[in-house]
Amino acid sequence: MATDTTPTSATATKPPVQKVTPATWLRENLFSNWWNSLLTVLFVPLIAWALWSIGRFLFVTGRWEIIIVNLTNLMVGDFPREQFWRLWVAMAILAAVGGLLVGVTAAAAREAAVITGRELDTSWRETARRLGPPVSFLVVMMLFVRTATPLLLLVGVIAIGVAGFVLGRRVPHDRRALVNLAVVAGVAGSLVVISGFGGVSRDSWGGLLITAYFTIGSLLLAFPIGVLVALGRRSTLPVVRWTTTVYVEFFRGSPLIALLFVGWLVLPFMFPPEWENITRISRALIIFTLFTSAYVAEIVRGGLQSIPRGQWEAAKSLGLSPWKQTRLIILPQALRNVIPALVGQGISLYKDTTLVLIIGLNDLLRVAQNITQQPQFLGQGLIAETLVFVSFIYWILSYWMSRESQRLEARLGVGTR
Amino acid sequence: MTESTLTSQALEAGGTGEVMITLEGVEKWFDDFQALRGIDLVVGRQETVVICGPSGSGKSTLIRCVNRLEEHDRGRIVVDGTELSDDVRDIQEIRRETGMVFQSFNLFPHLTIMENITLAPRHVRHKPKKDAEETAMKLLERVKIPEQAHKYPGQLSGGQQQRAAIARTLAMEPKVILFDEPTSALDPEMIKEVLDTMEELAESGMTMMCVTHEMGFARAVADRVVFMSDGGIVEVNDPESLFTDPQEERTQLFLSQIL
Numbered sequence A: 001m002a003t004d005t006t007p008t009s010a011t012a013t014k015p016p017v018q019k020v021t022p023a024t025w026l027r028e029n030l031f032s033n034w035w036n037s038l039l040t041v042l043f044v045p046l047i048a049w050a051l052w053s054i055g056r057f058l059f060v061t062g063r064w065e066i067i068i069v070n071l072t073n074l075m076v077g078d079f080p081r082e083q084f085w086r087l088w089v090a091m092a093i094l095a096a097v098g099g100l101l102v103g104v105t106a107a108a109a110r111e112a113a114v115i116t117g118r119e120l121d122t123s124w125r126e127t128a129r130r131l132g133p134p135v136s137f138l139v140v141m142m143l144f145v146r147t148a149t150p151l152l153l154l155v156g157v158i159a160i161g162v163a164g165f166v167l168g169r170r171v172p173h174d175r176r177a178l179v180n181l182a183v184v185a186g187v188a189g190s191l192v193v194i195s196g197f198g199g200v201s202r203d204s205w206g207g208l209l210i211t212a213y214f215t216i217g218s219l220l221l222a223f224p225i226g227v228l229v230a231l232g233r234r235s236t237l238p239v240v241r242w243t244t245t246v247y248v249e250f251f252r253g254s255p256l257i258a259l260l261f262v263g264w265l266v267l268p269f270m271f272p273p274e275w276e277n278i279t280r281i282s283r284a285l286i287i288f289t290l291f292t293s294a295y296v297a298e299i300v301r302g303g304l305q306s307i308p309r310g311q312w313e314a315a316k317s318l319g320l321s322p323w324k325q326t327r328l329i330i331l332p333q334a335l336r337n338v339i340p341a342l343v344g345q346g347i348s349l350y351k352d353t354t355l356v357l358i359i360g361l362n363d364l365l366r367v368a369q370n371i372t373q374q375p376q377f378l379g380q381g382l383i384a385e386t387l388v389f390v391s392f393i394y395w396i397l398s399y400w401m402s403r404e405s406q407r408l409e410a411r412l413g414v415g416t417r
Numbered sequence B: 001m002t003e004s005t006l007t008s009q010a011l012e013a014g015g016t017g018e019v020m021i022t023l024e025g026v027e028k029w030f031d032d033f034q035a036l037r038g039i040d041l042v043v044g045r046q047e048t049v050v051i052c053g054p055s056g057s058g059k060s061t062l063i064r065c066v067n068r069l070e071e072h073d074r075g076r077i078v079v080d081g082t083e084l085s086d087d088v089r090d091i092q093e094i095r096r097e098t099g100m101v102f103q104s105f106n107l108f109p110h111l112t113i114m115e116n117i118t119l120a121p122r123h124v125r126h127k128p129k130k131d132a133e134e135t136a137m138k139l140l141e142r143v144k145i146p147e148q149a150h151k152y153p154g155q156l157s158g159g160q161q162q163r164a165a166i167a168r169t170l171a172m173e174p175k176v177i178l179f180d181e182p183t184s185a186l187d188p189e190m191i192k193e194v195l196d197t198m199e200e201l202a203e204s205g206m207t208m209m210c211v212t213h214e215m216g217f218a219r220a221v222a223d224r225v226v227f228m229s230d231g232g233i234v235e236v237n238d239p240e241s242l243f244t245d246p247q248e249e250r251t252q253l254f255l256s257q258i259l
């Protein structure tokens, strides 16, 4: 049967496009019936008014002087200014390994898309959309920077990141696991650069720096712990199963703010007295890590359950040891399936770090409040400006991560197998 | 049946005169449901045994007991001199020597065909990567899909995937291969390519236990056919006799339904 000669498949390649005039667009979208018309009449002025006031605040009445003066405080808190070179070196290292990681992930995602036959959107428009959030972040920052040095250094750091990305895309398939090691080494190395060798103790960190420290540090620590706990919950040893279950249920069932309080009070007693200087920052990091591990464990457990039984059976029948069945066959697939959920957990951790306010740490949000108490700004009601600024930082970076994770999700074809 | 009659049965039927697999009084329960009842069967070295029977008769359960994907509750299973016990080392030993081909292929979707095939030789047999890849290439040529080596399973047709799965199993140089309805998930036009591969394997002297409904294959390739029903073996005979002159009523009924 010659089905390929039917007229539809040969000629009609695209659905017909109807020309939409502004008038018909208005009618169809805003005034299609009396109810929609009413809503339009009510809401258009409301939205216009809101946009007008926001615009007026941002560009006319807002006094952004406070951000310009305090940008450094917002970024790093009380970090000693003469030690800044350490931060720049650390940022360069992080940019390099971060670029590498993103490059490898991009290459892997591209392959996955090829496997599943998904089409990749490589148009310039898509690229522009992707660059939107980081570029707006940088532009906004630059609006407040008044000297050339940080801008030049920033350009350098970005260049290193891009170089890492390009390199990452060329990492051969069987070397990709090494990149994970490089990331861990890079993060550890950047920590050493900042605080080791006569560097700056974590107690004087502040601003976006500790926000980043908590987010990146806890995620990196929580990931392996969470995976182990998830595996523990499937263990054949009842003791392991029970302990891990209790752990997960306890941390998932407690409010983070309470845990931070308890950790702040209790953790010092749980370590040997010589360690009494276990800093508040370390305490918070431990709590964030324990808390996030429990959620990571649940996410990974879901991923493990999504792997069909046949995969285990094939791995067993080839004579792989139980550990190799898990490590080589099950985990890679399970983790790939839960990347979006893990990114979501990362975003929520990033925002939750604001809770350290209650144990007196100088994070971004608290710096934003404190600077309004400076003598030259006191009593001028500038809290709106500072809060808008830090909200923007939280929002734009969260939004960026979430967009990228949705994209990755589409590329990996999660859930479509 | 006594061991000697079992053995002589296997040895008469072809093979080389040596025993590869012995099942003795094997029983298996799923909770209260008895899935296998007193299974006695001997498979000779280089013999091809086809297992058939109605759905739910325990065919899959039987061959899955041989490599401990299911644990039998009573009786003995010996594969090439190693008895299946609770000792993990025995289980691993038998799994290394026993390949399995599944109805749903069960290739590892995150690895290329080449990686699928070289994984076990590298991680179980500790072969160097290069050797493993050379062997894999030869096997892919043997199953006639060398050009698919660097694709992912999802990019292959069902028939190609099943042949890749057979190559993956062969890479471990198993002494026995268990097949569980290897062609049941395939479109009709792909069944033949997989059956041809299996036939070539049988002729090359592989010991095989195949659960299959492909009676043409059984006739052409099997040394013996085992007919199962309700968890027990009803009848064992060479294919010609079993298909043309079944002794048991249940066998006759089954054959009249499928032929």
Ligand SMILES: Nc1ncnc2c1ncn2[C@@H]1O[C@H](COP(=O)(O)OP(=O)(O)OP(=O)(O)O)[C@@H](O)[C@H]1O
Pocket (backbone or CB within 6 Å): B030, B033, B035, B053, B054, B055, B056, B057, B058, B059, B060, B061, B062
């Ligand atoms: N994991 C299990 N738990 C409980 N019952 C099971 C399990 N696996 C199999 N059974 C039961 O054991 C019996 C034999 O199953 P088995 O899969 O061996 O049959 P089969 O002969 O392979 O059938 P089919 O031709 O449908 O594959 C069936 O009644 C089935 O319901």
Ligand SMILES: [Mg+2]
Pocket (backbone or CB within 6 Å): B059, B060, B061, B180, B181
């Ligand atoms: Mg079956």
